[in-house]
Amino acid sequence: xxxxxxxxxxxxxxxxxxxxxxxxxxxxxxxxxxxxxxxxxxxxxxxxxxxxxxxxxxxxxxxxxxxxxxxxxxxxxxxxxxxxxxxxxxxxxxxxxxxxxxxxxxxxxxxxxxxxxxxxxxxxxxxxxxxxxxxxxxxxxxxxxxxxxxxxxxxxxxxxxxxxxxxxxxxxxxxxxxxxxxxxxxxxxxxxxxxxxxxxxxxxxxxxxxxxxxxxxxxxxxxxxxxxxxxxxxxxxxxxxxxxxxxxxxxxxxxxxxxxxxxxxxxxxxxxxxxxxxxxxxxxxxxxxxxxxxxxxxxxxxxxxxxxxxxxxxxxxxxx
Numbered sequence: 001x002x003x004x005x006x007x008x009x010x011x012x013x014x015x016x017x018x019x020x021x022x023x024x025x026x027x028x029x030x031x032x033x034x035x036x037x038x039x040x041x042x043x044x045x046x047x048x049x050x051x052x053x054x055x056x057x058x059x060x061x062x063x064x065x066x067x068x069x070x071x072x073x074x075x076x077x078x079x080x081x082x083x084x085x086x087x088x089x090x091x092x093x094x095x096x097x098x099x100x101x102x103x104x105x106x107x108x109x110x111x112x113x114x115x116x117x118x119x120x121x122x123x124x125x126x127x128x129x130x131x132x133x134x135x136x137x138x139x140x141x142x143x144x145x146x147x148x149x150x151x152x153x154x155x156x157x158x159x160x161x162x163x164x165x166x167x168x169x170x171x172x173x174x175x176x177x178x179x180x181x182x183x184x185x186x187x188x189x190x191x192x193x194x195x196x197x198x199x200x201x202x203x204x205x206x207x208x209x210x211x212x213x214x215x216x217x218x219x220x221x222x223x224x225x226x227x228x229x230x231x232x233x234x235x236x237x238x239x240x241x242x243x244x245x246x247x248x249x250x251x252x253x254x255x256x257x258x259x260x261x262x263x264x265x266x267x268x269x270x271x272x273x274x275x276x277x278x279x280x281x282x283x284x285x286x287x288x289x290x291x292x293x294x295x296x297x298x299x300x301x302x303x304x305x306x307x308x309x310x311x312x313x314x315x316x317x318x319x320x
Contacts, residue, residue, distance in 0.1 A: 003180030003194045013169045014043065020118055020164055021048050025105040028054045028097065030121035030130065032186050033063035033085060034272050036071040037279030038179035039122050039188065043171040048118070052080045052104035056097065058126045060085035067272035074276040080104070086130070094133045098161060114160040123168030124187045131155060131165055176286040178202075182273045187264055200256035201230040203263060206273050208233060214269040218262060234259065 021027065027048040032039040036057055055075040060068050068085050075083035082100050086093050101117055102108070108115045121127050134157055155163045170188070174180045181202040184194040204225075207215050212226045215233075219240050225233045238244070238255030245251050262268050274282075 003174060003177075003184050003189060003199075013167045014047070017044070017047050017118070017120060017166055017169075020166075021051060023116060024048075024051055024118045024164070025108045025116045026054060026101045026118075027051045028056060028101070028117060028119040030056050030058045030119065030125045030127050032122070032125050032188070033057035033060040033068050033071070035179075035182040035186055035274055036075075036272075037274055037276065037283070038176065038182040039125060039186070041120075041122060041169060041171055043169070044120055048120075053082075054097065054100050054104060055081060055083040056130075057083065057085045058121075058130065059087065061087040062266040062270060064270050064272035067275055070276055071272075091133055091136075094130060097134070098157065101161075110160050114162055116162050116164075118164045118166065120166045121168060122170055122183065122188045125168065127165060127168065131163070134163070175290045176279075176282045178274075178282045179279075179286075185260055185263060185273070187260075196260065197234075197252050197256040200259045201234060203259060203273075204233045204237075205230045207263075207268075207271070211269065211271050214271065218268045 027044075029040065029044060036055075040055075057063070057068055057071060063085075072083045072085060075081055082104055084096055084100060086096070101115055105115060107113070119127060119131070135155060153165050155165060157163050168188070170183070174183070180189075180194075181199055183189050184199045185203045204215075208225050208228070208230070212224060215221070215225055215237075216223075219237050221236055221240060223236070225236060228236065234252060234255050235250045237259055238250040238252060241255065241258050243251040243254035243258065263271065
């Protein structure tokens with residue numbers, strides 16, 4: 001199943017960012033610390049690539065700290081880039097953003113040259129919560145749902161520090177299949193764009209490999225889920241949580257909803273669905289598959305195109 005979601009307002013956001021970035025000093029991209037590679041928008045990289053960037057691994061309190069350290073090292077090794085981990089609900093760590101921006105653009109500051117910052121990220125990554133924390137007020141709407149923010153807004157954090165918030169934006173075509181599943185599991189994709197049972201099965205596949213103990217403890221499972229198939233693991237969760245239909249059958253839809261809800265709110269424990277090395281492999285495979293698809297499409301188009309100088313076949317009512 002290919003997961004894609006790009007509502008109309010995201011086209012507007014794309015245009016707004018391309019215009020706004022011309023006057024921006026630093027671009028902050030909020031990433032989900034549980035899926036840093038999958039939540040990094042390649043379209044934003046194209047739109048803002050020439051600007052210093054601050055990668056903020058948000059929701060780090062829900063993520064595996066060892067894997068968060070790997071991702072921070074990965075991003076901090078990139079030129080003109082800084083990376084920090086953050087829990088957007090905490091006031092003191094949130095202030096680190098301002099200091100980090102001044103490190104990336106040391107010549108900006110003061111009323112003559114105020115710092116101009118653009119903050120962006122995928123839907124439901126926690127931008128609005130972070131902005132409300134920074135400002136100490138509810139300037140931005142929040143909610144556990146993708147696509148809450150619909151309009152760009154300018155926020156003054158200090159007399160010489162201006163922040164532009166943008167709606168969450170995905171990209172028109174997700175070429176990394178695993179990223180699509182991870183984004184859906186995190187709540188970054190609208191519910192109409194994926195099948196919850198399929199996403200839950202893929203999520204359990206990852207959890208079985210790396211966090212089986214956390215799943216077993218959370219759902220009080222008597223048996224190890226590591227040797228089970230994804231379907232058997234989902235059934236075990238559904239059975240334990242009472243997601244039952246008649247005649248002992250498991251309500252897999254309900255079980256899937258439970259698994260994803262427990263992952264999203266951190267009830268299973270601190271989990272990260274990917275490492276830098278894993279994501280690099282997925283991206284390479286996705287790019288190769290995408291190139292092959294484009295080549296096949298070009299070949300089909302070439303076959304349909306009439307050859308120059310080819311003789312025009314006689315009309316049906318003409319003699320040969």
